[in-house]
Amino acid sequence: MTAAPLLEVRNLRVEFPTRRGTLVALHDVSFSIAPGEILGVVGESGAGKSMTGAAIIRLLEPPGRIAGGQILLEGRRIDNLSQDEMRRIRGRRIGAIFQDPLTTLNPLYTVGRQLTETMQTHLDLSNSEARKRAIDWLEMVGIPAAAQRIDSYPHEFSGGMRQRVVIALALCAEPRLVVADEPTTALDVSIQAQVIALLKRLAREKNTSMMLVTHDMGVIAETADRVAVMYAGRVVEIGPVREVVKHPHHPYSIGLMNSIPPLDHRVERLAQIDGAMPRLNAVPPGCPYNPRCPKVFDRCIVERPDLLDAGSTSAACWLYDRAEAPHV
């Protein structure tokens, strides 16, 4: 990547202090996102995808806290800002889209009021300018008859329309980065296609960067430029979308991609990864994937791999340690 990254996450560590000791939810998570780039984040539920997004926008559920590492937005650290300073950055420079539109929208206010208030908090706009822009945004996200619908309440919209309003809200202050956590999971395929097309168009037209969290690999394939695969609180593989989806290197990514049911033909038995991802308090020593890994060897049991150069991607797997690996 030639351009300076818009977002850089370096060795991020997130901990949850509990009565029975400290749970480490994220270990050493590092990645960057270039301007206008969409980074997809995939992995089983509990892998730490949402946690990573929440740490970036500083909406970790207490008692969760950032216990190490750095987060840089346009070269400036934001992980050490006060909650007040962070509040200004959220909305203005980082927008957030969550899975359930109802948690983001206020049922008591019209969608127009929510849009104009958000814009006026962050941008210097008169009332009439803000209202005009709110209508433009509703049109841009594909709400028919926006000028008439602007004074409607959220419950008067269908699920798909509400999610589009949430997108308009996240984008209307023209943030540089959007963190979207499962933005289409609650939607039907038909509406999902509309929302994805919209996110892609806006990323392109406004040069907005995006971190797109989802467990839907189809959505990732058509939307993301690069993909990070997470497992047990770590990034285990990262690389260009085509490589990670079509030619993954990490044994977990390979298992994950193989378990996707094919759309274009029927198979007798789907490939599956046996077992389950370990809980945070029971992650094995060595490589966290070692109990499920078909390629496990001695070193994996005792020593944990960091991201290594695996050719077209980086993978946290000893198979790619040039010096030592037995041949794949």
Place this chain on the structure above:
Amino acid sequence: MSEPATVFEAEDLARYFDVSRPALQRLLSREPRRILRAVDGISFSIPKGTTLSLVGESGCGKSTVARMAVGLYPPTRGRALFEGVDLDRARAAADQRRRMQMIFQDPYASLNPRWRVRDIVAEPIRAFGLVQGGAARRERVAQLLTQVGLSPLDGTKYPHEFSGGQRQRISIARALSSNPDFLVCDEPTSALDVSVQAQILNLMKGLQRDLGLTYLFISHNLAVVRQISDRIGVMYLGRIVELAPAETVFVSPRHPYTRALMDAIPDLEMIGRRRIPVGGEVPSPINPPSGCHFHPRCPLANDRCRREDPVLKPARGTPQTMVACHAVEEGRDTGPTAVPPLERVGSSPATSA
């Protein structure tokens, strides 16, 4: 007859809900009653040992059909027949209830959190008096847990100690404990990750093969449906608009809605490409559009479509497909005015590259 016996049959099944406001308010504002036609006259049958899947957008009535199929909702019209016996009449018959079970989407909500797994699994065994004596019952529970890929030792734990996929295994073990012949599965893998979904689908296919089970399977994920179904019914606003062998639906879908749905699927072959969204919103089942319910979103709609309701009948050209569409009947569904191209669907990655 050499055909396998029919296990389940829906005959013009319909279920309406009255969603009117309270009578007084309605009278004051002179509002008419509001009737929501969740399911509006659908018919299909499922031969023994096979899977019929229902697909369609949210709110089209899939779960309502599922609930009628196991007798949880009485139909407003039509009949649900289990081995030829009307469920509504036989609702009291314990043996029928024993032989049909339902698996739900949310493995969290459908298990009693205060019961140990072994009691959850044993509950139908007790209720139907299937096994006599505590020792025999414990043995049967251990066998069921093993059958779904859990350990008999898991029986002493509580549901919260399990992951989503493991909880879905527990619900399957419970459903199997009454030795059913017919399982109605409403989005059984939709709440699960792909890797866990593959485990559950493999389990369900194995159980069908080993136990000769018959499935009514509901999902909005077409790739999943392709893996598990023998036949597929595509629903739109409470009706079946296309009913055909599974492979036929994927290789040569006929109804304009089915074709649009196929084009809207995200797909790994789509790297960098754009899907064609189905335009417009799903209309309301309270005031469905006149004539063909799909006409406001259909590229082939004409005056007849706005006026006249199409009936489900064998499609011109592919008679093994049942389809409800005037354009198909009139032969208007191919040629220059037809719906967007379909090459991608059913083609292998090699040919679509």
